[in-house]
Amino acid sequence: MIIVSFLEKSLLYLCDMEKCETIKAPQLNDFKSLDSSMLQQLKDGSQFIFIPKGRMVFKEGQQLTKLYCLEDGACKFSKMDTAGHEHILKLLGKGELLGKRSLISHQGAKVSARTLKDSRFWAMDRGVIQKAINENPKFCKQLLFALTDDLNQSEHSRVLFSSSKGIRQRLASLLLYLNDKFGINTDGELALQLKREDMAAILGTSPEYIINILKEFKSQNLISTSKTRIKIISTAALEKRFS
Amino acid sequence: MIIVSFLEKSLLYLCDMEKCETIKAPQLNDFKSLDSSMLQQLKDGSQFIFIPKGRMVFKEGQQLTKLYCLEDGACKFSKMDTAGHEHILKLLGKGELLGKRSLISHQGAKVSARTLKDSRFWAMDRGVIQKAINENPKFCKQLLFALTDDLNQSEHSRVLFSSSKGIRQRLASLLLYLNDKFGINTDGELALQLKREDMAAILGTSPEYIINILKEFKSQNLISTSKTRIKIISTAALEKRFS
DNA sequence: CCAAAAAGCTGACAATTATCATATTCTGTT
DNA sequence: AACAGAATATGATAATTGTCAGCTTTTTGG
Numbered sequence: 001m002i003i004v005s006f007l008e009k010s011l012l013y014l015c016d017m018e019k020c021e022t023i024k025a026p027q028l029n030d031f032k033s034l035d036s037s038m039l040q041q042l043k044d045g046s047q048f049i050f051i052p053k054g055r056m057v058f059k060e061g062q063q064l065t066k067l068y069c070l071e072d073g074a075c076k077f078s079k080m081d082t083a084g085h086e087h088i089l090k091l092l093g094k095g096e097l098l099g100k101r102s103l104i105s106h107q108g109a110k111v112s113a114r115t116l117k118d119s120r121f122w123a124m125d126r127g128v129i130q131k132a133i134n135e136n137p138k139f140c141k142q143l144l145f146a147l148t149d150d151l152n153q154s155e156h157s158r159v160l161f162s163s164s165k166g167i168r169q170r171l172a173s174l175l176l177y178l179n180d181k182f183g184i185n186t187d188g189e190l191a192l193q194l195k196r197e198d199m200a201a202i203l204g205t206s207p208e209y210i211i212n213i214l215k216e217f218k219s220q221n222l223i224s225t226s227k228t229r230i231k232i233i234s235t236a237a238l239e240k241r242f243s
Numbered sequence: 244m245i246i247v248s249f250l251e252k253s254l255l256y257l258c259d260m261e262k263c264e265t266i267k268a269p270q271l272n273d274f275k276s277l278d279s280s281m282l283q284q285l286k287d288g289s290q291f292i293f294i295p296k297g298r299m300v301f302k303e304g305q306q307l308t309k310l311y312c313l314e315d316g317a318c319k320f321s322k323m324d325t326a327g328h329e330h331i332l333k334l335l336g337k338g339e340l341l342g343k344r345s346l347i348s349h350q351g352a353k354v355s356a357r358t359l360k361d362s363r364f365w366a367m368d369r370g371v372i373q374k375a376i377n378e379n380p381k382f383c384k385q386l387l388f389a390l391t392d393d394l395n396q397s398e399h400s401r402v403l404f405s406s407s408k409g410i411r412q413r414l415a416s417l418l419l420y421l422n423d424k425f426g427i428n429t430d431g432e433l434a435l436q437l438k439r440e441d442m443a444a445i446l447g448t449s450p451e452y453i454i455n456i457l458k459e460f461k462s463q464n465l466i467s468t469s470k471t472r473i474k475i476i477s478t479a480a481l482e483k484r485f486s
Numbered sequence: 487c488c489a490a491a492a493a494g495c496t497g498a499c500a501a502t503t504a505t506c507a508t509a510t511t512c513t514g515t516t
Numbered sequence: 517a518a519c520a521g522a523a524t525a526t527g528a529t530a531a532t533t534g535t536c537a538g539c540t541t542t543t544t545g546g
Binding site for chain 2: 156
């Protein structure tokens with residue numbers, strides 16, 4: 001039954017695709033300064049993939065054969081610790097790349113990637129990418145920039161969400177981060193709805209405690225919730241109290 | 244007086260240098276697979292620098308004009324959070340590079356670097372490095388590998404030292420990590436002596452609490468201390484109890 | 487729309503961690 | 517060897533966080 005549902009979504013997606021593809025090209029944030037002929041080459045050697053919410057894109061340790069560009073949707077990178085707990089290291093949005101490191105260094109993936117929304121990818125073959133690395137200095141340099149940026153972001157979020165700040169403050173930082181990176185929907189709610197469990201896996205605590213603090217935030221009129229969605233009432237108030 | 248001391252050490256170092264340099268070439272772990280002509284080019288366009296323990300090499304935000312290779316000694320990378328607390332992101336040992344990102348992307352440094360021991364660097368000029376990036380595909384690819392590795396390490400230590408594990412376990416992980424990466428001296432004590440404050444800044448807690456747990460470890464015969472140095476009595480016992 | 491499964495919530499109690507002021511030891515410099 | 521300043525140690529108290537079992541709501545698939 002999961003398969004039927006998967007197929008349905010895929011078919012819906014395929015119907016849309018023809019319209020979509022002509023309307024807007026894949027974004028490839030990380031390669032935005034590449035010249036168009038290079039972009040075209042990458043585009044030619046790639047195919048679209050649809051993966052519904054909650055599915056694994058690839059798993060820690062797996063040898064990748066594709067470089068993925070997230071055309072639309074959202075994903076998480078995570079690692080398991082020795083005790084079997086998940087640690088979410090990065091949230092990915094439109095235009096971001098998945099699999100860079102594995103293709104650069106021929107190692108298995110160091111993180112697992114899972115979709116947080118229904119997502120569309122542009123999957124580029126290993127061969128195309130490796131040819132580009134070896135033959136096109138500009139591409140290689142773009143990759144350098146992309147990795148530099150990855151490291152910067154990784155360290156930034158490490159400080160942002162690290163302990164030594166109390167979970168209240170870290171959760172406030174996370175809500176503001178979600179607001180900045182993924183924006184809000186038409187009702188003003190955070191566009192990326194994370195499970196309490198995922199928030200806990202980002203901040204290094206338990207889902208129950210996240211829930212307790214969210215309740216506190218609600219009672220302080222910093223946020224409101226409807227069903228399981230969260231709306232920030234005032235980003236300024238959140239920032240002020242917890243930054 | 245600090246200056247006198249600095250000069251003395253520098254002079255001592257200069258006296259040693261002639262002997263040293265002919266004996267062993269800088270290690271450049273990150274570039275180890277480069278051909279020797281490339282290594283020679285890098286070496287020609289560089290100079291030795293001595294920086295005593297506890298000094299800043301560069302500061303968050305600073306525009307760098309050198310790529311540093313740590314010939315001997317040890318350093319830390321850290322960032323300040325909005326509350327002014329230090330977060331140590333990485334410990335660096337022999338052969339590691341400092342300043343890669345700043346030279347790749349012309350941005351200010353994203354971290355501060357400070358020596359944890361008297362240290363010798365090989366400082367390569369920005370011009371030499373940028374020429375190498377642009378003209379030598381092999382060098383560019385080596386940098387890709389180095390950055391990939393940085394990211395891998397960053398994520399690994401993020402999981403290793405993250406909350407969700409209790410500080411007892413994180414501190415045990417840290418001691419084992421220090422043992423692996425920096426080894427022990429002739430008395431069997433950890434070769435890199437970190438201040439309790441630095442341990443706290445790695446694990447995201449307070450120096451006092453670190454001290455309390457070290458006392459606990461001592462009473463459990465997992466470690467012993469003499470003066471302020473730490474000796475792991477049995478790595479196996481530490482691993483067993485806290486992994 | 488229904489049933490089942492998943493996710494969210496509750497609150498009290500236990501465990502962990504932060505903090506403080508103070509005391510001791512260590513380090514580098516004369 | 518002695519000094520000053522830094523780093524380390526102490527321990528009790530307060531605050532934060534983890535945990536549990538059971539409950540309610542929401543989502544999912546059909």
